[in-house]
Amino acid sequence: MRAHPAEYELVAPRTLPAVLSLLAQDSGAWLPIAGGTDVMVQYSAGKLPSRKLVSIWNLPELRRIEISAREIQIGAGCTYTDLRAHETINREFPLLASAAAWTGGIANQNRGTIGGNIVNASPAADSLPALMVYEAELLLVSAQGERRVPYANFHIGYRKTQLAPGELIRAVCLKKQFSGYYAHAHKVGARNAQAISKVCLAALGHLAAGVVDDLRLAVGSVAPVPMRLAETERIVKGNRIDPHLIQLAKAAAAREVRPIDDIRSTSPYRAAVTGNVVAEFLEQLNTHGARSENSKNVLARWNDLSSEKAAEEILPCCGTKAWALAMTNRRPLLDESALLSACDEVWKNLPESDWIEAFRSHPRIGDSHAPASATAQSAAWSGEEQRKAGTAGDDIKAAIAAGNRAYEEKFNRIFIVCATGKSAPDILAILERRLRNEEAAELQEAAEQQRQIAQLRLKKWLSK
Amino acid sequence: MNESPQGRAKSEISFTVNGKLESVHVYPMERLLDVLRHELALTGTKEGCGEGECGSCSVLIDGTLVNSCLIPALQAHGAKIITIEGLASDGRLQLLQQSFLDCGAAQCGICTPGMILASLYLLKKTPQPTLEEIREGLSGNLCRCTGYMQIFEAVAEAGRRGAAT
Numbered sequence: 001m002r003a004h005p006a007e008y009e010l011v012a013p014r015t016l017p018a019v020l021s022l023l024a025q026d027s028g029a030w031l032p033i034a035g036g037t038d039v040m041v042q043y044s045a046g047k048l049p050s051r052k053l054v055s056i057w058n059l060p061e062l063r064r065i066e067i068s069a070r071e072i073q074i075g076a077g078c079t080y081t082d083l084r085a086h087e088t089i090n091r092e093f094p095l096l097a098s099a100a101a102w103t104g105g106i107a108n109q110n111r112g113t114i115g116g117n118i119v120n121a122s123p124a125a126d127s128l129p130a131l132m133v134y135e136a137e138l139l140l141v142s143a144q145g146e147r148r149v150p151y152a153n154f155h156i157g158y159r160k161t162q163l164a165p166g167e168l169i170r171a172v173c174l175k176k177q178f179s180g181y182y183a184h185a186h187k188v189g190a191r192n193a194q195a196i197s198k199v200c201l202a203a204l205g206h207l208a209a210g211v212v213d214d215l216r217l218a219v220g221s222v223a224p225v226p227m228r229l230a231e232t233e234r235i236v237k238g239n240r241i242d243p244h245l246i247q248l249a250k251a252a253a254a255r256e257v258r259p260i261d262d263i264r265s266t267s268p269y270r271a272a273v274t275g276n277v278v279a280e281f282l283e284q285l286n287t288h289g290a291r292s293e294n295s296k297n298v299l300a301r302w303n304d305l306s307s308e309k310a311a312e313e314i315l316p317c318c319g320t321k322a323w324a325l326a327m328t329n330r331r332p333l334l335d336e337s338a339l340l341s342a343c344d345e346v347w348k349n350l351p352e353s354d355w356i357e358a359f360r361s362h363p364r365i366g367d368s369h370a371p372a373s374a375t376a377q378s379a380a381w382s383g384e385e386q387r388k389a390g391t392a393g394d395d396i397k398a399a400i401a402a403g404n405r406a407y408e409e410k411f412n413r414i415f416i417v418c419a420t421g422k423s424a425p426d427i428l429a430i431l432e433r434r435l436r437n438e439e440a441a442e443l444q445e446a447a448e449q450q451r452q453i454a455q456l457r458l459k460k461w462l463s464k
Numbered sequence: 465m466n467e468s469p470q471g472r473a474k475s476e477i478s479f480t481v482n483g484k485l486e487s488v489h490v491y492p493m494e495r496l497l498d499v500l501r502h503e504l505a506l507t508g509t510k511e512g513c514g515e516g517e518c519g520s521c522s523v524l525i526d527g528t529l530v531n532s533c534l535i536p537a538l539q540a541h542g543a544k545i546i547t548i549e550g551l552a553s554d555g556r557l558q559l560l561q562q563s564f565l566d567c568g569a570a571q572c573g574i575c576t577p578g579m580i581l582a583s584l585y586l587l588k589k590t591p592q593p594t595l596e597e598i599r600e601g602l603s604g605n606l607c608r609c610t611g612y613m614q615i616f617e618a619v620a621e622a623g624r625r626g627a628a629t
Binding site: 008010043045053057081105107108 | 472490491492493494495514515516519522528529530531533534535536538539541582585586591592594600601603604605620623624626
């Protein structure tokens with residue numbers, strides 16, 4: 001039966017204390033509604049457990065993200081769009097950022113909240129496995145005060161939680177303790193957006209001297225609540241990853257889950273896929289370990305070079321001498337992430353004349369001749385970067401050449417774009433748009449493109 | 465609207481729709497979709513699934529793309545709302561609307577208002593989206609007729625024509 005709006009009450013207090021005092025009345029008669037992406041669906045179907053609703057949408061106390069040295073506190077009313085846009089979440093909790101990107105389409109990401117997703121307690125919610133592996137804690141608030149509980153114990157059964165009557169989730173707390181971890185998320189569903197997962201994995205792994213010294217695996221859609229794969233973790237931890245270990249882990253993961261048959265998938269399929277996504281993760285963790293070992297070796301050698309030699313070696317990554325020198329002076333740089341963040345800082349603070357020097361080290365887009373000043377390494381990388389763009393038809397090539405000329409006339413320097421992976425029509429559209437920029441805005445855009453090129457080249461250098 | 469079975473009070477709810485201040489006397493839990501269509505006769509906003517899956521009822525609230533079937537009227541109090549009726553001005557189509565026409569991106573038309581508002585939201589954030597970005601931006605909008613390719617092309621074309629500016 002469809003709901004009739006006349007049968008429902010909805011109020012919208014302006015502050016959190018006012019909401020909490022309302023929730024304290026009538027022992028749980030009031031149902032909170034945030035962005036409505038779950039509650040309104042149940043409402044329209046006439047399936048809401050209560051006819052008295054209190055809006056908590058956009059309460060300032062619930063929409064903050066606070067960062068301290070130890071942890072990040074994400075207000076329960078933050079939307080998936082808020083999470084996707086947040087720099088610290090992207091950098092330090094990438095599994096949560098990617099889960100946010102998979103949750104619904106854009107309109108639902110603009111309204112769906114992390115707290116709502118947790119309380120709705122769907123076994124298929126994509127963000128919940130990420131909270132499991134990061135060992136999130138929840139701040140629960142009521143008129144009586146606040147308490148902090150581990151998220152791992154929050155779901156006590158199918159769509160049942162520890163939340164007491166009158167209580168709300170105020171914030172989700174994540175400890176900043178995962179730098180150096182390899183993170184991997186995999187959703188298996190009929191399509192990416194708006195599709196409910198058949199299996200959703202969030203995984204974190206850490207290697208020390210080739211041995212897995214920490215591993216966290218959590219999956220959604222394979223049990224009444226999102227679950228950690230504790231047995232699989234135990235089998236893998238303390239060991240080197242090899243094909244035999246991967247087989248053991250795959251079998252353990254498939255055994256450990258408790259999936260159901262439903263309209264989306266069957267239980268044996270879900271169990272088998274869980275094993276497969278775990279195996280895939282372990283293979284990637286192993287490759288990543290070998291690569292980061294290699295990067296550390298490249299950097300250790302580079303850290304010991306004379307300043308002159310070190311600057312010379314890194315110069316082709318960016319093409320400006322001041323940058324190469326400043327990077328050299330920042331040694332020792334011990335791993336890839338230290339190198340990449342040093343690159344960003346140095347690049348951002350260079351004067352315009354040094355930016356221009358970097359731009360000049362590139363050939364024009366669509367031009368095979370590198371400038372005379374470019375190093376052989378830089379010229380070779382330019383060739384790789386422009387490979388995709390080089391396969392265009394003659395008309396596109398001619399349009400890009402004309403755009404290059406117009407750009408050089410207007411801005412008096414060559415057009416810079418991070419061409420890796422971009423087709424010639426993509427580049428032409430970007431060129432035509434940027435031709436309309438004012439000088440100051442265009443200089444910033446060109447500098448951002450050069451920053452991206454330098455990042456990609458540094459990664460190539462480390463993998464040599 | 466229908467008679468009220470239990471007679472809970474209606475509220476006075478005000479917001480701006482397409483630049484015009486509107487005040488409506490409705491139940492707080494009425495869906496914004498119904499308020500727009502029934503109270504304000506803005507029937508360009510369509511109901512498809514009624515559960516946030518299809519995007520036909522997309523509107524912009526304070527510049528943000530939302531499904532109006534999932535918004536209780538009270539939560540729109542004080543908001544600035546843009547519906548499909550707010551795009552054309554002085555009898556001239558907005559560039560996105562013109563691109564949809566030029567590229568054959570509308571067939572039965574039910575999804576079109578939502579597609580255009582989702583596209584407008586995308587272009588405001590990403591003026592020249594790649595095909596991948598267009599697919600993601602429209603992933604919450606379903607179309608049963610076109611097979612999507614003409615729609616994607618229309619959005620790319622609108623981007624090239626500078627529809628976001």
